[in-house]
Amino acid sequence: MRRPSLQYLLLAICVIAGISICFGYAEMSQENSRLAGFDNFITHTMEEYEVPGVVVGIVENDSVVYLKGFGARELGKPDLVDPDTRFQIASVTKYITGAAIGTLVDEGKLNWDTPVITYLPDFTLKDSYVGNHSNLRDMLAHRTGLRRDGELLGRIGYSNDEILHRMRYLESDAGFRERYLYSNAGYFIAGEAAAKVDNRSWEDLTDARIIKPLGMTRSGSHPETLYLDDNHYSGHGGAPGDVQIIPLENASLPAAGQVVSTGRDMTQFLRLMLNNGTIDGKQILTPKTVTDIHAASLVAGRSGPLRDPNGAVGLGCDSYYFLGDRIIEKNGALDGVRSIVILIPEKKSGLVVIANKQLTAFPEAVRDEFLERYIGKSGVDLQAQEKASQAGWNSLIKNPDRPFNPEPAKISPSAIAGTYTSDMYGSMLIEEGPNAENMTLGLGPNGYEGNLTHWTNNTWYLSFPNPDDLVGYLTFTATPTGSVEGIVSDEFGSFTRA
CATH class of the missing domain: 2.40.128.600 (Lipocalin)
Structure with missing residues (x-):
């Protein structure tokens, strides 16, 4: 029995002076009837899920109509989350990685469907056929079959070149292009291919090609961006009623989860992707490349709050249907943080939620409320559904139980x-x-x-x-x-x- 990764999972009430309070910093460009009572929903749901602090932003018709911070950056301290508080955005990084690679596709330096070995001649995998034929689309759409144990290579002290070399020993848990199997290793490989053709690190190319052109002034792909000033979050985790400050986790493989950003800056990225690659009159990506990123590269199965049976994987994001509207989504988790971004392309609307707690379904609860406000009531009690998910996740915090009657060790x-x-x-x-x-x-x-x-x-x-x-x-x-x-x-x- 394997303890599930907290990467796919999701407390603390904002406690100041012993009283449960949620502090908010508000910015709204206009009143929006869809958002009446939304503040109350956020603060109430934070309390239910015991989340200390969160930032929420909504874009509609290329305008930021909602941008607020709620609660505390760190449990027990007075500093509040605001739209400019820096967070790790965890695997939402993958969506930005897809966009950064997309700029290289637009320039003809990369192609989604060209084998990776074209760009990394020394690259191979344990199954040489997979190594010789895997392309960027395979890597970004989680369809290589690679196991997730490659993530440990990013923690144990090897350089990027050495990690890439050791990927040849990584086993597969599924056949090539057979089914969806989440792989941070695939994103690392794709990021290294991009770095090679652009002649600079994944971090530097992502900052230069996405972060800076979008005016995301408090964001960055280097992990030290988080600590450039005091306005940054602290991570939290723990069982219900026992939330604690915990050390932050560094992303094990950079292109898979290393970007640091804010609520305000992420609304810029939402605007870009909702406007077919253009922002404030400046084209960052071609419309075709945005379409490619959002397109279904692999059918993954049930996805979204209504469990769309044809949920799909794109190039850094996922998609599913909600009451007839196609939704683009990417969520993320590192120890101490949860994040999610949502796009409703047909309605030119998007949502970003970043919360300073791991193992919480809070971002999904906000997502569900957003979708019902912007698309329509689903007829399903989505909030009860998220609470049931949370109860299941709470049971997974501890390691599995040892066998009832274990045999004694024969080797000392x-x-x-x-x-x-x-x-x-x-x-x-x-x-x-x-x-x-x-x-x-x-x-x-x-x-x-x-x-x-x-x-x-x-x-x-x-x-x-x-x-x-x-x-x-x-x-x-x-x-x-x-x-x-x-x-x-x-x-x-x-x-x-x-």
């Missing part, structure tokens, strides 16, 4: 302790812990710390402090004389004793 921790190696991860040092049931490990060049808990027999459960990291089971193998020779794992592959 002292015999297991030592150094192991794998083609994909490099070295792994395992050390004895405080008792026979627990050990620690350091993975890769920087000794990225993980925890081993005895599960049953010679199998141990591996987890990491970051809840977005891959978890799984390591089974230690021994020779007939009892010496440990290696590790086998469905999730992490094989290791040999060094």
Whole structure:
């Protein structure tokens, strides 16, 4: 049993001086009857989901009609969220990555359907056919079949060049172009291809091609952008009634989740994509490229609040239908933050929500309210539906329960302790812990710390402090004389004793 990644999941009330309060900073370009009572909905829903702070922006007909910050940047402190508060936007970065790559497509430097090896001649994957034929569309539409354990490579101390090289050892969990399988690794590869042809890093090209032309003055693709001044969020997480400030998570693979932005700046991006690639008379993307980004490159299955059975994946975003209107959506999660953007292209309307808490369905609750206000009542209690989802997510915070009657280990921790190696991860040092049931490990060049808990027999459960990291089971193998020779794992592959 695998603890699900919090990347697909979603408290704290704004507590100042012991009283539950939600503070708002308001900017509205005009009164809008669709938005009557929307403030009250936001503050009430924040309280229900125990979210400390949030920014919400709405674009309509190329104008920002709603832009407000609510609540606290950090639980227990007086600083308020406003439209210019910096947040990590997590996987909403993928939508911006798709747009940045789109500018290179418009210039003829890249093509969505040209194999990646054309741009990265040394690139390959474990399945050479997939490596030779995968194109940017495959990478951005999550249709390569690559497993998500490639994300760990971005945490354990390897350079981008080394990560790209080690992608050749990454296993697949689905056939090539067979089905949707979310892959941050695919975005990393696409970002490196873009960097290669533009002769600068993904961060620099994204800033130059999207962030700066849109006047997103408080945004950036470099992670240090978050800390350029004091107006930035703190992350929160925890179980209901026990929300705490938690360390922020750095995106493991840059092009998949590293952009920092604000509510105000993200309304600029919404305007661009709603206006077919043009903003304030300046063309950033051609209409054809915007259409390509939003088009269905793969049918993924049920999606959206009404569970559209033909939900699809685009190039950095998803799409589905809601009461006959096509919706473009991208959401994101890193430890301490949730984000979502929504476009209703036919109505020239869009929404951005960024909340400083992980494991919360709050952004989806706001999305549902927005869709019913701008399109029509669905006839379904969407808010009850989101609360049910939240209850399910709350049950997933903890690690899986150990077997009721575990078999004792036949190999002692002292015999297991030592150094192991794998083609994909490099070295792994395992050390004895405080008792026979627990050990620690350091993975890769920087000794990225993980925890081993005895599960049953010679199998141990591996987890990491970051809840977005891959978890799984390591089974230690021994020779007939009892010496440990290696590790086998469905999730992490094989290791040999060094």
